[in-house]
Amino acid sequence: MKKSTLKLLDKMQKVDRRIIYIIVAFSIIIPLLIPFNSKTYVTEPTSNIYQKVDSFAGDDTKAVLMSFTHNASTMPELFPMEVALLRHCFERDIKVLTICWLPAAAPLVDYAINQAKEGYDVQSGVDYCNFGYKPYALRLPIMLGMGDDIAKAVETDSQGRKIENLEIMNNIKNYDDMNIIVDFAGNSSAIQWIMYARAKFGANIAAGITAVMVADNYPYLQTGQLLGMFRGLKGAAEYEKLVDVFAAYESDKFPNGRPFSKEIINDTWVPITRDKVTYEVDGKMIETDADLQYKFKKARIGMNAQSVAHVMIIVFIILGNIGFFLTKKKKKKIV
Amino acid sequence: MFETISNFVAAFLTLCIFSFLYKDNPFYKFAEALLVGVSMGYAIPLLFENVFMPYVYTPIFLDHKFIIIIPALIGSLYIFRFTKNLSWLARYPITFSMGIVGMGIPMSLHSSVLVQMRSAMLPLASINITLIFIGTVTILLYFFFSKAHKGIYGKVTNVGIWFMMIGFGASFGYTVMARISLLIGRIQFLLGDWLGLIK
Known part of the structure; x- marks a missing residue:
């Protein structure tokens, strides 16, 4: 492995926790400001x-x-x-x-x-x-x-x-x-x-x-x-x-x-970016007259941010582990 | 107008608490102390209005149910916890509290032990029930400390450890989800109610 890659991994091991906080904060703020449609599976x-x-x-x-x-x-x-x-x-x-x-x-x-x-x-x-x-x-x-x-x-x-x-x-x-x-x-x-x-x-x-x-x-x-x-x-x-x-x-x-x-619940999706309650059935959009108010879709918008934050955390865990094992391997070689 | 001011106060205090993420500071300490004070200030009159008035004052002084004086006096013995010589008097109301705990034991045994045991003794007809059976048996064996965890027995108890690790992992995953949800709630407040960026 290249020296520069090892250096980068070593640096990532010592990254300031406040940088991670900022990244997690942005991974939540952005999906809340720019909501996207995601499918909610009902259990x-x-x-x-x-x-x-x-x-x-x-x-x-x-x-x-x-x-x-x-x-x-x-x-x-x-x-x-x-x-x-x-x-x-x-x-x-x-x-x-x-x-x-x-x-x-x-x-x-x-x-x-x-x-x-x-x-x-x-x-x-x-x-x-x-x-x-x-x-x-x-x-x-x-x-x-x-x-x-x-x-x-x-x-x-x-x-x-x-x-x-x-x-x-x-x-x-x-x-x-x-x-x-x-x-x-x-x-x-x-x-x-x-x-x-x-x-x-x-x-x-x-x-x-x-x-x-x-x-x-x-x-x-x-x-x-x-x-x-x-x-x-x-x-x-x-x-x-x-x-x-x-x-x-x-x-x-x-x-x-x-x-x-x-x-019906498995086949129907309600896009949360719309202002009216709209059903997506078999790829077709059926818009109704009912308002889809923010307070009635707050959890679904929150779950978008939750998903992005979870992906970020998983990425951090994977990177942290790769860095940990590679630096451990490198130290063993030196000894 | 009132809503705008209250949102500003709430936003300021939220940011004070978030400032701890950078490092401990006077703003964080101020918000923390304020929370404790406000909570107590809010709870005391509410408890007086909802507990003392309907359950002590009204029955004794208005309805003349003088029998209430006895439990009221026993309850007030808790105050002696703050004195060195008479703190033993507080043990009497505690005794009654312990009696109530005892009352719950049969029903607790039913819901937390008997029903749980019954559902762990089902025929092994599906993968889920088989996994529950293996997990229950191996974890119970792990907590049987009268035999050394060596040889085949040790390998079986190792399976129990794996099951527990998966359980802890699930708990931790849910904990992360909960903490992120709390952060989402606060950011929704800051961006929506306070700054009006989310509609």
Whole structure:
């Protein structure tokens, strides 16, 4: 090997970490500023949640409970999935209840609801209800209490209204009616729902978690104790696509969204660079009148940047290893 | 107007935190201290409003449920953690907390042990289940330390190490993904909400 190549590899071994930071930063900034269309593959853990939630469409006797167990530090990953799920519920006329367990989560719930409900004719206490902040120390009695009577366990919503008097609670009494609980967290708090709400009352549990926690939660998914799982930003991007392709779909045949189909989701792509929801089916572009707002494609644009950053990191790892082994070989020769 | 000002403050504090990537500096320290202070300042009145008022004050003073005085007094014994002579009093509320932990043991055993065992005992009908079976057995053998990891037994436990390494690799890969996602979130805020370059 040439001396100059070895010198270069040697230099790369000693490269300042700040240069790597700058390169990684640019690999994220550029795809965010100049978004490109990439295909989002929907995986089973995400589509399982979608199908379960969608099965409640227009059903007055079922509701989805969203449990927020995180603060702003994990917002980039969890917030897009929360907005996507809320949008799905508002789009398909599904009752949705929210509860949070950390003081800093309280404004995040309001923020998510306000972002998702824009443009939808939904009312607090009728179509959705925010139970508000409940102290983490009371999580266990509330979890167990909701198995018997939600109105007794939670008592009041975030605005101080008695839950039993709210219209949304008609036909909703306990976990039998609130048949899916999605816990959003940067830790393994979904396991508590599995332990108490699932093991004792048979409720369906799903988890929206940060990518760090995915490996820890996989055993519960594999054993079927978790119905589905949003896995970090990728899970949010998948759900955004599912909502665009099915829940937000409008045609003469399906005026309020169409039912889930594996064939359709595999064959349909939604280009994110367009302002209108456009479906690419068999190479043909079908543009609809619906706006594809930035807040509803945030995770998919983020995943573009994620992909570029991952490629950069892989390249750095490969180069670092080549440099390491070649310099090691060279040192051995000298000895 | 309010949104513009709050975005400027948030952007300034984000950049203060990012400045640590260059080296430790007073801006980073200021933002870090501010975060701790604001979090505590925000949490204390919220806890007072959502815990003390509905679960202590209202039941005792307005609903006259005087039985609440007993758990309230037991809970307040935590304060004695800060005194040298009476810190032992804090052990009483801890005892009740430990009792609640005990309550979760049967359900935890069910979801984290029994159901997991059941799904590891399926017929080896697919590659996935076969891999899970080999991984479970070899890793369990690796953690059996009463026999030296030598000979054929050592080779079997080595397979367990490989399975664990793959598991750690998957965890690390997901960790990298999570950290990049956080950076993406902040850059989306800086470029979009603050500078208005993303619409």
